[in-house]
Amino acid sequence: MSDTPPLIAFSHVAKSFDGGRVKAVDDVTLDIAAGEFLAVVGGSGSGKTTLLRLANRLINPDAGTITIAGEDIARVDPILLRRRMGYVFQSGGLFPHMSIAANIGITPRLLGTPKPEIAARVDDLLDLVQLDRVQHRDRFPHELSGGQRQRVGVARALAAKPHIVLMDEPFGALDPVTRDALGADYRALHARLGLTTVMITHDMTEALLLADRVAVMREGRLAALGTAAELSRSDDPYVGELLGTPRRQAERLHAALSRNGTP
């Protein structure tokens, strides 16, 4: 992966809030390859969400540069930049006064795509995220379950056919079964559509199961970066701590399941 040029590159990026008192992101350098699924893990306040918001210029860095396909995004119109990237929000972020179809079709509409084309695209996307088009198209967000809303959120992020999808704890508020199904479904979409995905999560298990690589953030700095196997070899105590929980869970599950399997 290191021989292909990075699609997204953070270079010595820093961002602080409250007049410099809170260093949310502190000198982060990070390359994300085209087609990669990167999970960013960290506790609350670790700077992981700030990192994501910097990527589509919802906020601008104090220092450092971010490039996408080699282009410095500081020189790109932020509005156009955002329309080119998919963004899945924490609790869906669906507009409550718009139908599901209108929510999904919002970015194409902003781009001036003709209406019939948007309608066709919305139907395709509903298929893609496995929601029945006839049943869901004209409904409103409050009529849907949390899982369905998040599927709509994913569909909306994909509507303008972006190459990059940014996800901010997309499955955090869902029950474990729905969460697992949605995660797996999205991972399949990621592969099928050739996307590059950056997903924020506080759940190491989810990160390890879905992502190609995991970046660990701590106090604004990049504490570790690598595949599951690479991380497991890390001697960073914080990374070890983060890996402890999934490891123990896996062992206990393994033990429980094998005991039940051999009575």
Add this chain to the structure above:
Amino acid sequence: MNLLSDPRWNDAIGHLPDYLGNHVRVSVAALVLGLAASFPLALMARNRPVMRSVLLVVASIVQTVPGLALLALFYPLLLALAALTSSWFGLGFSAFGFLPAVLALALYSMLPVLRNTITGLQGIDPALTEAARGVGMTPRQSLTMVELPLALPVIMAGIRTAAVWVIGTATLSTPIGQTSLGNYIFAGLQTQNWVFVLFGCIAAAILALVVDQLLALIESGLQVRSRIRVTAGIAVIAALIAVALAPSFARTKSGYIVGAKTFTEQYVLAALISQRLQAAGLPATTREGLGSNVIFEALVNGDIDVYVDYSGTLWANQFHNAGIAPREKLLADIKATLAQRNIILLGELGFENAYALVMPKARADALNIHSIGDLAAHAGAMSIAGDYEFFARPEWAALKKAYGLSFREQRQMQSNFMYAAVASGEVDVIAGYTSDGQIAKYGLTVLDDSRHAIPPYDAIVLLAPRRADDAKLKAALQPLLGKIDIALMREANLRASGTGADSLPTAVARWMWAKINEK
């Protein structure tokens, strides 16, 4: 008498197209102006905390000014402005009626719109505005596609509150010369025509409710994206405005406008003058319930053509003369001052409506009080009531000075309630009017002003400058001059304060004309 068969209902209904039409016009214009001003301000202020608090504080202060006072303040303000523009650009405008009413009411409507628009926009979940940016909306798109639609229920609630306030407060625009449903209320209150008062209140309430419900219909239509409801609501409001505008187009042909102040005698005399003009083939309408200071300026500016004023009022209030002059000198003086302003003093009607201290005859006799001088010794233990103007007028200062009067208590009252109040002993003395029929009705006596502290108050007919050479007008009014003596006016006023159909100002005016011709 059966309340519903009262013929005054018919009279009230007859005025409805005019009053309601004017009321709707002034309210709609004020609301549109208020919205046009406050909506952009609210949008500008939503992300500027300092501007936001300043706006809300100013709007709140405006709201605490009583509606009547706010309307009254706009009249002199515009008058000064009109004088300024006419001297600078040679372009004057009427500071009377519509314009001050619209401006004051628009100002009044701003608080609910400002407050609700700002709160509505601030109450939106930040996650949604972030999502709006995240999907690639510009700030303007975020506002129109996400923030405003989401804040709409709160904003509409503000607009509905503003509409109800404006429609209610518009009834107070009558004294500054804007015809409204308030004409019923002011006229009814003055002539004790409770049918009118009730009718005006009910009509204003129904109008407010209807408009509120139509706005609610539009709001719910916007919520559930029902084009039918929105269209229906807008269509009915548009129809209402169209109906309100229609009669004004039909009636714009210029006629003579007869002004009347806010008391019974003025309503009757305005009706009498207007009937005389019509009899002479001159189209005439009345503009009633005008404030004492508004009416004179309205005549100067040609907003009204003719009205009856009183020599002492002009002498003291308009021309700010101190002290007092004998009747003939005072009249000549006034005539000269009026001429400087091109106003025609056509002549005297023949009676005087002066302020006078009045008390029950029996009590006066018992205390051996016959003149104000006799009263002074008892005043310290007595209470006095006057109308809303009296205690601020120069006559009161002159009386106090001339006789050394000092009462235990002084109270302000609606003028036509004073007589009953003094008759029942609620107060001891009142500052009544010499031509009021209630003096005889309640067995009251007028105390002698032996030191002539109160100037003479001869009723005089004034014509606007533009009618200076109007021979027809002068001829039509000539038969009234010198023909209305104090006895006739008192009886007319007493009749007008009754409650039957024959107590309507128009009916009393016809009775007066018959009496004048008997002589």
